Amino acid sequence: MSHIPRSPLALRPARAIVAGLFAALAACATVPAAPPPPVEVGILAINDFHGAIEPPRQSVFMPAPDGNTFGVPAGGAAWLASAVDALRAGHRHSVTVSAGDLTSASQFASSLFLDEPAVGAMNLIGLDFNAVGNHEFDRGRAELLRLQTGGCDKHTRREPCAVEPFAGARFRYLAANVTTESGETLFPATGTRTFGTGAGAVTVGFVGLTLKGTPGLVLPEAVAGLTFDDEADAINRAADSLRAGGADAVVVLVHQGGRTSGDPDPQGCDGLAGEILPILDRVSPKVDVVVSGHTHWAYVCERDLPGRSSPLLLTSAGVYGTLVTDITLTIDPVASRVVAKKAANVIVQSVPYTATSGVRGNTDLVPRFEPRPDVAAYVARFVEASKSFSARKVGWLAGPATRAGGDASREGGALGNLIADAQLAATRGAGAQIAFMNPFGIRAPHVLDPDADGALTFAQLYQIQPFNNELVTFSLTGAELKAVLEQGFDDQAPLQALTPSQGFAYRYDLSRPIGQRIVGMTLNGKPVDPAATYRVTVSNFLAQGGDSFTLFANGRDAVRGAVDVEALQGWIASKPARRVPDENRNVDVTPN
Template sequence: MSLPLRFAALLAPLLAAACAAPIATSGPQGGAAPVEVGIVAINDFHGAIEPPRQSVFVPGKGSEPDAVPAGGAAWLASAIDSLRARHPNHVTVSAGDLVGASQFASSLYLDEPAVGVMNRIGLEFNAVGNHEFDRGRAELLRLQNGGCEQTTLNKPCQLEQFAGARFPFLASNTLTEDGSPLFAATGMKSFGKGARKVTVGFVGATLQGTGSLALPANIKGLTFGDEATAINAAVDRLKQSGADAVVVLIHQGGKTTGAPDPQGCEGLNGAILPIIDRLDPRVDVVVSGHTHWSYICERTVPGRSGPLLLTSAGVYGELVTDITLRIDPVRHAVIDHAARNVIVQSETYVASRGPVPNNPDFPAFAPRADVASYVARYVDASKAYSARVVGHLAGTVSRPGGDGSRNGGTMGNLIADAQLAATAGAGAQIALTNPFGIRAPATLIPGPGGAITFGQIYQVQPFSNQLVTQSFTGAELKAILEQGFDDDAPFQALTPSAGFSYSYDLSRPVGSRVVQMTYQGKPVDPAATYRVTAVNFLTQGGDSFTLFTRGRDAVTGGIDVVATEAWLSATAPRAVPAENRTIDLTPPDKR
């Protein structure tokens, strides 16, 4: 097949330009040539077995960035194969959220197809992310070990006898009740023989905040320790076991500023920075995730003689990171490294703004036949569920700004309105939804006649959370909204239902950023009681909204996606709820 050669020819000059500064200025000692190892890395796949109908944005020839349609497991398989062809010594890894918050055809079947896809692609190590716990510990262990024991409401093994992941999950900082690890902390892979043998060690870790991002029932008995402490302890063990290079796979990350650029690192910020600043200087590479952001960074870290390489491949298999390590087999050390994010350009699609064509400046991969056939089996089986029309919309609704946005937009408005209507019998006056709970593609584009299918609404609400209505005073409600803007991530503006609105100013001190709240056109009374609906993820303190747990007179209702279906089916077509219910008063220079 000519694709890998074409790809290599296009990428070679770019890789040369992207090479990192050497970790050690001197070459290999004793006359031994360095051994080159390629690490092929992904993160935040989220069961995206089909093309996600999204783009990777790159610096454009004009003032606006260019869009490149990307993703889909069969195309990802070909992209990874092409990178492996460049590296006789290679290993393929993931930095977590391989499953959970997944596409319909994967989620419906408990993410068995996501694991099946990765078995076929040849994934070798996966660090556990927070979404691996979406269905609880027992189901996560089943994904690792295989079997058909039913641990959730959905029946497993509907299309195949599920054999489990052929790759290990790694979790150095996830401990069970007796202090033992839930999964192994580390893994190793060796290349070459004799004096030319080199070994790469891998440490997996999830973010310490996983406890606030998962339902308490799903992580009962588990603790998530300090990331750097657990990683550093594992580095010692790896080095004692003969690791020449150490690579951290961590489900925590950062974000950059400036124009979109998968190779960029401008203004890197986020929770990953204080972690890597505390890492053992013997760590050579950190493959990160969680934020759904792409970057290639060289980080100056205390105690290191050269920069630490930090990477992230965005989300949904739209990118794959090609990392090259040159290892001195005599000194047992990495002497230099290079990395670049490769766009998994796949099929064209039509977005709300119009058609998104292929970009000739980047390789276009062909879908790998075996993976495409496997995915098609699950997609075809899911169509009986996903193709059912559930209602009609008068226009497109979306969460603007994608994963980086703290606002719910018209998509959030619609979800909140649906949840308010579904819980009217519990006395609900206000419903609040969290923007980060709105998943890709975070957009509903009506089909012919305004039709919306179940598959579409399930994609944006894949968690099957229950609705809970509770009582709060106006003062308590304000305190809940303030938690969206405090220093305890994630940072987001809860989207309210119609009739309620609020304004905020991020230039004000934490705790006083919510400036005004109105309900039915009148200021919210701090002493009055209001009935407020949210999903059980929030009411149990998810996304760091711990004050939701203090609600009174709780009434548990139906499932979130069912509420959305009922709302859409009640009126044909349902109007787009376009009003701005969260008003940002922050001065432009403070945003």
């Protein structure tokens, strides 16, 4: 075929089309681009896990359709992993956080191995940030730093890396209000995560910190050289820094909390009270959400506070990984602010168990989760390794000894009596006449429940007393003894009636003024003489002012003795089985 050239006239339509296209493109260039849409970010939050790698035989109580309440068996690291995975699937963007006490006061299989299993389980689950809590400091600064960085350096009585090498936490500890001798924070004050790209990207900043009263809750040598600053001041400094650095939202992870009243409801906020409230009253409007802990309570609250255009969202997920708080933030990347927020506590329903009140079975009213295989296998390695310690029968008891009321109780009950009696017996050689046990030092499951033949295992004792505190015996006058007991009711900390050993009893009246609430003390049936000197035994934690009983530090002529759990083991080691001391030794005579 021959080539036929086109005339200039034939090219005109094509030129016109091209010119039209350029004109159209020029017109489009003048139309502003649509702003990026809001970005939703999921924040999955826990608190007070306490090394609960196995199902903790705990229930989350919730309203039933008939108006009553019922308990749902919950918890266990493998089930928690599945719950977190399910919640992540509902968010395009998410981050997983903890508000402290991830470790210590833990289950036997975690505590025995220095909570390396708890950290390892959280690595598998995909935790991003953990605020330090008071229990993070139980084994001291060096051991806490080892949990972050890994390694096998020994800082405690127990051997690290006993099961496998320990690489440390892949998540980041945060400590905005804990400063070292150099004035730097022990861990970073803040962390950030950015989601999306370009103009549609948003950054969420996290502030992590513990309660300023932490030094009163751990051994002094564990926090030597550290300073614990005011919570609200630390939060506001960190929030300013995060906003200045471009954060579009600020989430606080604080190991302090509150309690609600009325019927149990993990979604409720009725009658919220507690030490978290004065902190919230001073928190900057730059903070969008506060994830709290410490009280082992579950709630979802919206707090209207001065200077805020929208309520502050406050949450807590109870204890032992039995709940996960599913928080959704809707963030406008153009305005650089949160435009909507919501939260719900999700029960980590796991395996049924038998409680003292009967079987706690599963329910279809909330989702059921299967254990995630990799986490289950990981936990099983440590449980198996602990069996040579845990299954040993070490004593006998003629029935269950309990501390009723869980962590909310100020009484030690029969279990507190038993421990105090054991500590008195173990220190008679140092002249001890009285021993005291602090109820809040009795850890989960708050019961020593022997087998049918009355036998108890070492694991059962260790779960109750996992801290390896030494007993200390010293001298106090009767007047000093009264002043110490008054500190349990001075409104400076949660009410806590020290549990005395057999032979000592006291009465208290909460209607009387602070400092005058102890209305009677007797030893072996005789009134305590204010001027006389008495030999008193407590743990070294209390002896150094722990749990706000600072006046124990006035003790004189101190003698150190056995480790607390060893004293308990010795007390119940002989047959016939030890009687359960269920008498009431500290009597509340407050008028109704």
